[in-house]
Amino acid sequence: MRHLTATHWGVYEVEAGAGGAPALRPFAGDPAPSPIGLDALGEEVARLRVRRPAARRGWLEGTGGRRGDDDFVEIGWDEALDRVAAALARVRAAHGNEAIFGGSYGWSSAGRFHHAQSQVHRFLNAIGGYVRSVDTYSLGAARVLMPHIVAPMEELMVSHTSWDVIADHTKLFVCFGGIPAKNAQVSSGGAMEHRIPGALRRAAEAGVRFVNVSPVRDDIDTGGPVEWIPIRPNTDAALLLALAHTIHADGRHDRDFLARCCAGFERFVPYLTGAADGQPKDAAWAAAITEVPAERIVALAREMASTRTMLNASWSLQRAEHGEQPYWALVTLASMLGQIGLPGGGFGVGYGATNLMGSPNARFGGPTLNQGRNAVRAFIPVARIADMLLNPGAPFEYNGGRHAYPDIRLIYWAGGNPFHHHQDLHRLAEAWQRPQTIIVHEQFWTATARRADIVLPATTSLERDDIGFANGERHLIAMKRAVPPAGEARDDFAIFAALAQRLGAAAAYTENRSEADWLRAIYDDSRVRAKQAGIELPAFDDFWRAGIATVGARNARPVMLEAFRGDPAAHPLKTPSGRIEIFSERIAGFGAADCPGHAAWLDKVEWLGGAAARRFPLHLLSDQPSTRLHSQLDHSAHSRAGKVAGRQPITLNPADAAARGIGPGDTVRVFNDRGACLAGAVVSDAVRRGVVRLSTGAWFDPAPADDPAGPERSGNPNVLTRDAGSSRLAQGCSAQSCLVEVEAWRGPAPAPRVYDPPRFAARSS
Ligand SMILES: Nc1nc2c(c(=O)[nH]1)N[C@H]1C(S)=C(S)[C@@H](COP(=O)(O)OP(=O)(O)OC[C@H]3O[C@@H](n4cnc5c(=O)[nH]c(N)nc54)[C@H](O)[C@@H]3O)O[C@H]1N2
Ligand SMILES: Nc1nc2c(c(=O)[nH]1)N[C@H]1C(S)=C(S)[C@@H](COP(=O)(O)OP(=O)(O)OC[C@H]3O[C@@H](n4cnc5c(=O)[nH]c(N)nc54)[C@H](O)[C@@H]3O)O[C@H]1N2
Numbered sequence: 001m002r003h004l005t006a007t008h009w010g011v012y013e014v015e016a017g018a019g020g021a022p023a024l025r026p027f028a029g030d031p032a033p034s035p036i037g038l039d040a041l042g043e044e045v046a047r048l049r050v051r052r053p054a055a056r057r058g059w060l061e062g063t064g065g066r067r068g069d070d071d072f073v074e075i076g077w078d079e080a081l082d083r084v085a086a087a088l089a090r091v092r093a094a095h096g097n098e099a100i101f102g103g104s105y106g107w108s109s110a111g112r113f114h115h116a117q118s119q120v121h122r123f124l125n126a127i128g129g130y131v132r133s134v135d136t137y138s139l140g141a142a143r144v145l146m147p148h149i150v151a152p153m154e155e156l157m158v159s160h161t162s163w164d165v166i167a168d169h170t171k172l173f174v175c176f177g178g179i180p181a182k183n184a185q186v187s188s189g190g191a192m193e194h195r196i197p198g199a200l201r202r203a204a205e206a207g208v209r210f211v212n213v214s215p216v217r218d219d220i221d222t223g224g225p226v227e228w229i230p231i232r233p234n235t236d237a238a239l240l241l242a243l244a245h246t247i248h249a250d251g252r253h254d255r256d257f258l259a260r261c262c263a264g265f266e267r268f269v270p271y272l273t274g275a276a277d278g279q280p281k282d283a284a285w286a287a288a289i290t291e292v293p294a295e296r297i298v299a300l301a302r303e304m305a306s307t308r309t310m311l312n313a314s315w316s317l318q319r320a321e322h323g324e325q326p327y328w329a330l331v332t333l334a335s336m337l338g339q340i341g342l343p344g345g346g347f348g349v350g351y352g353a354t355n356l357m358g359s360p361n362a363r364f365g366g367p368t369l370n371q372g373r374n375a376v377r378a379f380i381p382v383a384r385i386a387d388m389l390l391n392p393g394a395p396f397e398y399n400g401g402r403h404a405y406p407d408i409r410l411i412y413w414a415g416g417n418p419f420h421h422h423q424d425l426h427r428l429a430e431a432w433q434r435p436q437t438i439i440v441h442e443q444f445w446t447a448t449a450r451r452a453d454i455v456l457p458a459t460t461s462l463e464r465d466d467i468g469f470a471n472g473e474r475h476l477i478a479m480k481r482a483v484p485p486a487g488e489a490r491d492d493f494a495i496f497a498a499l500a501q502r503l504g505a506a507a508a509y510t511e512n513r514s515e516a517d518w519l520r521a522i523y524d525d526s527r528v529r530a531k532q533a534g535i536e537l538p539a540f541d542d543f544w545r546a547g548i549a550t551v552g553a554r555n556a557r558p559v560m561l562e563a564f565r566g567d568p569a570a571h572p573l574k575t576p577s578g579r580i581e582i583f584s585e586r587i588a589g590f591g592a593a594d595c596p597g598h599a600a601w602l603d604k605v606e607w608l609g610g611a612a613a614r615r616f617p618l619h620l621l622s623d624q625p626s627t628r629l630h631s632q633l634d635h636s637a638h639s640r641a642g643k644v645a646g647r648q649p650i651t652l653n654p655a656d657a658a659a660r661g662i663g664p665g666d667t668v669r670v671f672n673d674r675g676a677c678l679a680g681a682v683v684s685d686a687v688r689r690g691v692v693r694l695s696t697g698a699w700f701d702p703a704p705a706d707d708p709a710g711p712e713r714s715g716n717p718n719v720l721t722r723d724a725g726s727s728r729l730a731q732g733c734s735a736q737s738c739l740v741e742v743e744a745w746r747g748p749a750p751a752p753r754v755y756d757p758p759r760f761a762a763r764s765s
């Protein structure tokens with residue numbers, strides 16, 4: 001029997017394979033299916049499952065020990081649930097719910113009911129609340145900046161001009177950071193029809209000229225020629241300012257658009273021309289910062305002003321120190337070009353970052369689990385977790401406000417992997433020793449599971465019923481259980497229901513509904529919202545029987561900000577002026593020197609033009625991995641096939657490799673003052689000189705306690721990245737601002753150990 005299952009990286013068909021065991025096949029309805037999930041039922045994946053509840057011995061026996069070094073002891077479910085409930089009750093009684101950190105950031109799985117982050121938030125709300133995290137690692141700087149100057153990121157993301165409009169109208173498409181089809185493999189909830197490879201090909205065939213401004217060449221593939229402008233990382237704001245300078249100096253800025261649709265242009269001009277600070281932001285100035293020749297900058301600006309031009313910034317640009325600035329500069333330049341709201345012109349913020357941007361499909365609010373109300377007000381910007389744990393009570397700034405870090409005694413994590421996603425992991429490992437109790441639900445023995453006090457085994461999507469839905473996709477998927485749970489794994493929902501029962505909150509958490517009741521309820525809610533948006537979804541039973549529901553493609557061809565451009569008074573933006581804010585009084589009023597009132601180039605701690613580059617002369621890009629989603633399925637055959645000698649590949653330019661005596665396939669040590677890791681060398685001129693690329697997601701595998709100075713062994717870039725906010729405005733993750741050195745590793749190299757299942761200790765008492 002065939003059913004469908006949804007993952008973030010695509011829909012798969014579950015069929016009987018050899019010997020009758022279920023096997024996964026690509027979804028026939030997908031024009032470019034992703035291989036990421038095909039091995040999800042493989043032996044390599046199964047051997048790392050968490051099969052029984054397990055407790056850290058020092059925590060279980062009250063003898064201390066260190067998270068990360070200690071043994072685990074397997075225990076029964078009843079004891080595990082009793083101990084977790086008791087730990088929660090103890091912390092609430094002694095310190096209140098303000099001492100529980102339940103941010104639990106992470107992508108978890110695609111199904112919308114068993115969405116672990118929603119489940120853990122709903123559970124913690126049912127028992128009195130928790131300290132939450134705001135924003136995302138994806139879009140820390142942009143999510144805070146963009147609502148002040150144009151519109152919330154969520155709104156922009158779902159309203160990008162569609163790819164068919166681009167093919168018909170765009171003449172010049174300038175992307176900053178490519179349009180990586182590797183990233184568009186995924187969409188939160190399930191990329192069901194992978195559109196980007198075909199869309200790029202059709203646009204190129206229709207005559208769109210693509211220019212890629214990026215430290216790497218291979219983050220776009222249109223099947224045709226693409227001009228590559230190999231910019232220094234983190235300097236896009238300077239280039240964008242110089243493009244704006246040229247357009248202004250030529251008098252080709254669109255005065256009508258600036259007057260009708262924008263606010264504060266006249267307050268930005270003195271900075272642009274240098275009247276304010278003596279430094280014109282001209283092409284010669286930017287050439288020294290960006291290493292893009294001044295003539296190319298001037299010529300590109302003139303091309304932009306004379307033809308229908310789309311500008312796009314990858315999300316990576318804002319995951320950096322002062323990551324707000326390239327986004328603000330992009331919007332500023334697009335406003336000066338005056339093509340915002342015209343078919344094929346204006347700007348995009350993340351074409352290619354996931355499958356969503358540029359989708360033509362109808363929009364409606366899909367099924368989601370209501371998380372309830374949080375009675376605790378304290379929060380942190382998501383990437384400030386180590387600061388919070390290390391500095392309880394310390395002040396921090398965020399979006400114009402002053403706040404204090406809460407004093408956390410208990411961490412609850414389900415559906416995320418902080419020892420994947422956070423920066424400066426050695427610092428996080430220290431901060432992680434502070435709380436009394438750390439509880440983790442996991443499917444696999446990840447680095448985070450290995451640093452918990454108690455790990456509760458969670459089922460995978462293939463082991464439970466759920467509904468797959470993602471913004472901008474054409475289908476809802478009835479995800480039917482395909483295999484029995486591994487070992488004693490339970491659904492997150494079942495685990496929380498049992499805990500809520502012990503804590504007297506069962507009714508608040510479950511509303512006396514079973515899994516089946518919930519699936520029907522969240523589908524029916526969504527069906528009402530769909531109807532309001534003019535979309536007819538089948539009744540739940542028909543949907544479940546058919547296994548899929550298809551939402552018709554809408555006929556309209558979306559153009560971002562079209563209505564606003566047509567009549568800004570009738571369709572004002574949600575900014576203070578109702579218009580695009582080239583100067584923001586509000587942000588200027590926050591008084592943060594690292595995010596002034598208009599787009600600016602600001603010097604950085606770690607970039608190739610700064611003093612730090614004398615010791616660490618290579619800029620590390622830790623981009624998203626092509627062979628997996630973050631750390632998920634890193635142990636699968638597909639991800640492993642992408643490794644070099646068992647480690648994450650690092651790509652070096654031939655000149656940088658030769659200068660260090662490094663050849664393809666060599667094991668190298670990548671290091672800076674924060675840490676070191678081993679990686680496998682790939683030598684390619686697809687990365688510019690001075691830049692190395694080490695994609696994220698190799699499982700964190702630090703040297704053992706008996707070799708404290710040894711390097712991390714699987715190639716995890718987050719032992720190197722800097723743990724600092726993008727600015728006092730947004731406090732976003734700034735992983736892309738990181739300098740390193742690389743050297744050949746001579747002699748035998750320690751093999752990664754993290755892909756071996758843990759060995760369990762016996763209980764001493
Ligand atoms: N250096 C650097 N670091 C980065 C980035 C970067 O560009 N550079 N990117 C950042 C970005 S944008 C992001 S979004 C983050 C991603 O960081 P995360 O979202 O934390 O990474 P994942 O590996 O997807 O972690 C999800 C975890 O949830 C588990 N899981 C899946 N389904 C379930 C479930 O149903 N129940 C339970 N209990 N667990 C489940 C998986 O096994 C996995 O361990 O990383 C960030 N880190
Ligand atoms: N296969 C796969 N796809 C994914 C993910 C995954 O883990 N695996 N993660 C998903 C998630 S959670 C997110 S948030 C998105 C992230 O999407 P992005 O943040 O856009 O992804 P990255 O791969 O980090 O970067 C995109 C490109 O930007 C380039 N770049 C980096 N720094 C600079 C710079 O300073 N200037 C310029 N001009 N270019 C630069 C990089 O070299 C890279 O080629 O991806 C999503 N897609």
Ligand SMILES: [Mo]
Pocket residue numbers: 136137138139
């Ligand atoms: Mo992300």
